[in-house]
Amino acid sequence: MPRVERPATPEACADALRACAEDRRSVRVRGGGTKDHLGTRRETDVMLETAGLDGIIDHVPADLTVTVRAGMSFAALRDALAKHGQFLPLDPPHVARGATVGGIIATNSNGFGRYRYGSVRDLLLGVRVALPDGTIARAGGRVVKNVAGYDLNKLFIGSFGTLGVVVEATFKILPVPPVAKAASATFTTPGDAFGAADALVRTSLRPTAIVVERTEDRRWRLAIAAAGEAAPVDRAMAELGRLAAARGASTEAIGDPEAALGPLREIVDAATGGAVVRAALPLSAQTAFAEAAVRVDRGARIVADAASGIAHVHLRDEAGVVAAADGLLAKARVLGGSARVERTAVAGLDPFGGPEPAGAFLMRRLKEAFDPNGILEPARSALG
Amino acid sequence: MIRRRGFPNADAPLPELISRCVHCGLCLPTCPTFAELGVEMDSPRGRIRLMKNVWDGRLDADSAAFADHMAKCLDCRACETACPSGVSFGKLMEAARSQVLAARRPNLAEALLRRAAFRGLITSPARLALFARFGYLSKRLGARTILRAIGMKRLAELLDLVPEKAPTSAALPARFAAIGTKRGTVALFTGCVMRAAFADTNAATARVLARNGIEVLVPATQTCCGALHAHAGERGGARELAKRNISGLEPLAVDAFIVNAAGCGANLKEYGWLLKDDQEWAERGERFSARVKDASEYLAAVGLAERPGPVRATAAYDDPCHLIHGQKISAQPRALLAAIPELRLVPLAEADWCCGSAGTYNVTQPELAARLGHRKAQHIVRSGAEMVVTANPGCQMQIEAALRREGARVPVVHLMDLLDRAYASR
Amino acid sequence: MTAAPPIVRAGLRGAALASGLRDLLGSEKVLWAREDLLLYEYDGAVDIATPDAVVLPNETADVAKLARFCAEHAVPLVPRGAGTGLSGGAIPVEGGVVISFARMSRILELDVANLRAVVQPGLVNLHLSTAAAPHGLYFVPDPSSQKACTLGGNVAENSGGPHTLAYGVTTNHVTGLELVLSDGSIVRLGGKALEYDGYDLVGTFVGSEGTLGIITEITVKLTPLPEDKRTLMAAFPTMDDASNTVSAIIGAGIVPSAMEMMDQLSTQAVEASVGAGYPLDAGGILLVEVDGVRDGLDDLLERIEVICRAAHAQELRVATTALERDKLWAGRKGAFAAMGRLASDYYVQDGVIPRTKLPQVLRHVIDVGERYGLRIANVFHAGDGNLHPLIMFDGSKGPAEVERVKEAGREILEMCIQVGGSITGEHGVGMEKTCYMPLQYSPVDMAVMHRVKDAFDPLGLANPGKIFPTPGRCKEFSLNAAR
Structure with a gap:
């Protein structure tokens, strides 16, 4: 069992990292513990928990920015902002299970709203990061625009804790829109569903979710949500109706948008068996990718953020899952995108399988510069 | 050093x-x-x-x-x-x-050529007319090929610019009476190149104005505006010509001096600046310049008294630099075109770009001029226009030549010629 | 730990460099005559330095060849787009080769199906939107210089613009890059999808001001053109009223696509220049634009008008035609250069502050102007809190005057930092604000940035003398002022 460290301050966190680096003890960083499925599981000497780094540091509602400690749970932040009629426009998965701000940054965890509101990389204004040399560095700032020096926020977002531990973060936030509605339409082919989704993306309606789901009865359901003033929201719903009718489908209104979108967002948590492949694709490649997924596993469940080209495929046929997953990873690359196995219970499946990422030699130099002893999150990322 | x-x-x-x-x-x-x-x-x-x-x-x-x-x-x-x-x-x-x-002391050949061009040719309508006719004839006779063969590429390039139609230089009457209710009196500035190679356009301009109730005088007391001199840096020559024009035209009791060549217009409008250091002339220059109007500028301002007849064609308008940039006139010519029934105006990419004519640029920078002409011709072909309308003789010659080299059969017409034709078709 | 990098100076210089480059690339791609080099010593800002040579590549391979040669001979590489930058980013402060991308200006692919374009770095920003318009698409970031500035420069500086308030700055619209590193290696990062494995090197690179490598190809997002827009000009008796309106609009839950402010001095210069129709008697004017689907747009506009009136707006004018809208924007976009009518030189600052501090900081700017006896105009992105005080001066008065102007600028930036802001929101640090970096970042912060620099450019030849303060240039104050 790894030793658990739970620093109460950023400084204590940096000290703990330095101690580990000096002793060459490997470290896994843990916020809410909701993403243990990512990467290759390998026991580390130390489990560094960020739960002690909790709470809002600064929130000026009129400036629409908030600064928090990274161990704060997303749910707690959401509730605190809601009291001011504001929200952090991210809708990542695992929130109900306790996902933290730091974990969301470290894994670049986004939801369906990224098309409308942007992803972590678009909303994060600044971070403080504890580094293995015991220092704490600040990147970015607390204002909405800042180009002074390098944009190191981007380096830490999605770095899986391999470069340092995010201890503090500042985000852009927004007022809660007055109206939110959702509706869905079900099609018989993926081409129709993604086609309708694409038509919506090319308007200036800017829905808050455009999701294509392959249902249990193997049909293709397009669910959209819109938020804002009433008139444009109603127009978005009407537009879905028009697009569906043109493809011979009918629409149904969804009472509570969150009740419909929530289960789609949690496809990874729901996938206890088989494997979940997650792909980031050029928009027009999604239909081909979905068809390929069905070819490798006829029972595949698919949830795609069709506005952003992020597709999750749950391969449920455990017998052929290794070959199916490898095939899909390769397919995503052929289509000009990238993919990884997000979660699997199957041994012997390389989560990143395939050639190393472009610019890997630069990434190694960066890893070497930030974590020369290689203590942070071994085997967690595509760099191994 | x-x-x-x-x-x-x-x-x-x-x-x-x-x-x-x-x-x-x-x-x-x-x-x-x-x-x-x-x-x-x-x-x-x-x-x-x-x-x-x-x-x-x-x-x-x-x-x-x-x-x-x-x-x-x-x-x-x-x-x-x-x-x-x-x-x-x-x-x-x-x-x-x-x-x-x-x-710089130019070499002898260059000096002689400049002297011949600026003192002898441009300022003398008669000689220029002769040159234009010689150009037309020699083209017909294949002089271009001969010139190229003996290495006089520049002269050959120049000949390329000579318009396809035979130039006329019939003298204009001294006065065109207003037709219908008289709304104003103007003097027509006939220009040297216009007079030599495009005399028809001057007559057309006068007819269009007259058709709209404007009496048009064609005073003999005018000379070359000096634009080519000024652009080439021949300040002295330009000033001489400016003074002659001011003396000759300022006594006339007219509402405006009308110009149909954008290059001349832009220059006439800058006499004040040209003469700014000359105590005696500076103010007279300013006053003179204030009275100068491009034909399209004037017509659009007074409004058409009579609607032109229809012209069934698809046309593109190309802005002469010295109209759009030199005089900030771009809406007026388009408004006049829009007034012609059944004329379909299509957008022209880079309409506000120089065609490469630019005064004597054809002669001094033939290669660049040809590249820009080619660029212009390509845009015209892509626009799908059946004719190109412009408002400056230099542009007209250059664009015609460029289209010819491209093998495109798209005529280039002056705005006033087109309006004249439209009125005639009524 | 020190943040101060060694000063890199060109190894090979002069005639030897020029002839080496001519042999390498052919003389049509190299400028070496002194009278030519003097024309590559400036950009849109105030600092100058003459390059040892200028190279005009036609393709990536030219750049890679050049970089290998320069690595071998210790020659700095300074990329240049249109030279419209406002922080001296393209100025070869340590000498070396300026790489002009004027001949790499093509759109390589307009991928309408994937809402992406692949372009060369010398492409003019506006030309991309013009080419995309027939497909109902555009490129969002619209720096005021968008008619001239290039995509390569936009990526290097992470440029903003009036319409980035709602839709993000350059970094939010770049998904892929091809780079030539200072050792001559060619690296392709990202692509047309939103994410790729490993670190987000594309995001890390954007805004690095040429100090990490040379951009040779860019993949950007294209965005559907808004179905409709409403543009409102609101004139206020005072800048305080205009500032309060900005906060009130945001506070009402409205995020306009643009919200720009101008003071009286600016509107006067602009009126003389483009005649945008701004009232000359107003203390401050706001340009507010909302866009999206047609539905509900008029209601939104009406809500904004109500807010403006409540904040003492003396005149409200809504553009009713595209022509009127363009005219209102032409005034804003030509505002910097219009200052040429008021003074022979100007020094523009780019500090960012929290929106709520606008009145306080604007008063400070006025105070600085009075104390230094300098005229300062304000034209800025109010919605972002991104100030642009334009300090006017006469450069012919000599270096002492320039120093004085820079001092005034520093006082303004210090205030921006004091209220929790940044020294630059979109123009970049360049060579102009290197000494102010310690106002915003600690030595530790900068040392971490330097780790990134060393990973990309271990030779230190990529645009040296930019971003990081150097002891030789920055006086004692700046290095000690580190927080």
Whole structure:
């Protein structure tokens, strides 16, 4: 069992990292513990928990920015902002299970709203990061625009804790829109569903979710949500109706948008068996990718953020899952995108399988510069 | 090497005009030579910097580099339109060119050619008309091929510009009476190139004006406007001609001096500036310039008294630089075209770009002029227009030649000729 | 740990460098005559330095060849787009080769199906939107210089613009890059999808001001053109009223696509320049634009008008035609250069502050202007809190005057930092604000940035003398002022 460290301050966190680096003890960083499925599981000497780094540091509602400690749970932040009629426009998965701000940054965890509101990389204004040399560095700032020096926020977002531990973060936030509605339409082919989704993306309606789901009865359901003033929201719903009718489908209104979108967002948590492949694709490649997924596993469940080209495929046929997953990873690359196995219970499946990422030699130099002893999150990322 | 600081004489580009440039670079993408050559020296900002470098003693006014980059400028003044700081680039360029002339002793052949062109040919309508006719004839006779064969490429290029139709030079009557209710009286400035190669256009202009209740006088007391002299840096010659025109025209009791050649118009409107250092003439120049109007500018302002007849065609309008950039006139010609029933006006990409004509540019920079002509012709072909309308003889000749080289059968007509034809079709 | 990098100076210089480059690339791609080099010593800002040579590549391979040669001979590489930058980013402060991308200005692919474009770095920003318009698409970031500035420069500086308030700055619209590193290696990062494995090197690179490598190809997002827009000009008796309106609009839950402010001095210069129709008697004016689907747009506009009136707006004018809208924007976009009408030189600051501090900081700017006896105009992105005080001066008064102007600028930036802001929101640090970096970042912060620099550019030849303060140039104050 790894030793658990739970620093109460950023400084204590940096000290703990330095101690580990000096002793060459490997470290896994843990916020809410909701993403243990990512990467290759390998026991580390130390489990560094960020739960002690909790709470809002600064929130000026009129400036629409908030600064928090990274161990704060997303749910707690959401509730605190809601009291001011504001929200952090991210809708990542695992929130109900306790996902933290730091974990969301470290894994670049986004939801369906990224098309409308942007992803972590678009909303994060600044971070403080504890580094293995015991220092704490600040990147970015607390204002909405800042180009002074390098944009190191981007380096830490999605770095899986391999470069340092995010201890503090500042985000852009927004007022809660007055109206939110959702509706869905079900099609018989993926081409129709993604086609309708694409038509919506090319308007200036800017829905808050455009999701294509392959249902249990193997049909293709397009669910959209819109938020804002009433008139444009109603127009978005009407537009879905028009697009569906043109493809011979009918629409149904969804009472509570969150009740419909929530289960789609949690496809990874729901996938206890088989494997979940997650792909980031050029928009027009999604239909081909979905068809390929069905070819490798006829029972595949698919949830795609069709506005952003992020597709999750749950391969449920455990017998052929290794070959199916490898095939899909390769397919995503052929289509000009990238993919990884997000979660699997199957041994012997390389989560990143395939050639190393472009610019890997630069990434190694960066890893070497930030974590020369290689203590942070071994085997967690595509760099191994 | 000891550098001579600054410029040789008083016509130098003024430091206070240069310092208006804050080198923001907004002019760069509007400059045809920068687009073609891609170097700062052949951009408006770069040329201004070259002038500044001369003042600062970092570059000689008589250096080959300075002369070359000043010569490569089209003086199309697209940069002026783009410039938020209000730099008077045309004034700077004309001044800079006068310095090149003053600082450099041209070789004998060049000097003789310039002398022949500026003293002998351009200022004498009769001789120019003769040249135009010779041009037309020699073209017919295949002189171009002969000239090319004996290595006189530049003259051959020049001949390329001669229009397809035989030039007429029938003298205009001294007066065109207003038709219908008389709404004004103007004097028509006939120009030298216009008179020589495009006399029909002058008559058409007068007829269109008369048709709209404007009495048109064609005074004999006018001469070449001096635009080509000014653009080439021949300040002295330009001033002489300006004074002759002012003396000859200012006594006339007319509402406006009407010009149908954009190059002439822009120059006539700058007599005040040209003569600014001459106590006796400065104010007279200003007053004269204020009365000068492009034909389209004047017509659009007074409004058409009578609707033209229909012209069934698809047309594109190409802005002459000295109209759109030199005189800020671009809406008026389009409004007049829109008034012609059944004429379909299609957009033309880079309509506000120089076609490469630019005064004597064809002669001094034949290769660049041809490249720009080619670029213009391609846009015209792509626009799908059946005819190109413009409002300046130089542009007309250059675009015709470029289209011909492209093998495109798209006629180029002057706005006034088209209006005249439209009225005739009623 | 020190953040101060060694000063890199060109190894090979002069005629030897020029002839080496001519042999390498052919003379049509190299400028070496002194009178030519003097025309590559400036950009849109105030600092100058003459390059040892200028190279005009036609393709990536030219750049890679050049970089290998320069690595071998210790020659700095300074990329240049249109030279419209406002922080001296393209100025070869340590000498070396300026790489002009004027001849690499093509759109390589307009991928309408994937809402992406692949372009060369010398492409003019506006030309991309013009080419995309027939497909109902555009490129969002619209720096005021968008008619001239290039995509390569936009990526290097992470440029903003009036319409980035709602839709993000350059970094939010770049998904792929091809780079030539200072050792001559060619690296392709990202692509047309939103994410790729490993670190987000594309995001890390954007805004690195040429100090990590040379951009040779860019993949950007294209965005559907808004179905409709409403543009409102609101004139207020004072800048305080205009500032309060900005906060009130945001506070009402409205995020306009643009919200720009101008003071009286600016409107006067602009009126003389483009005649945008701004009232000359107003203390401050706001340009507010909302866009999206047509539905509900008029209601939104009406809500904004109500807010403006409540904040003492003396005149409200809504553009009713595209022509009127363009005119209102032409005034704003030409505002910097229009200052050429008021003074021969200007020094523009780019500090960012929290929106709520606008009145306080604007008063400080006025105070600085009075104390230094300098005229300062304000034209800025009010919605972002991104100030642009334009300090006017006469450069012919000599270096002492320039120093004085920079001092005034520093006082303004210090205030921006004091209220929790940044020294630059979109123009970049360049060579102009290197000494102010310690106002915003600690030595530790900068040392971490330097780790990134060393990973990309271990030779230190990529645009040296930019971003990081160097002891030789920055006086004692700046290095000690580190927080």
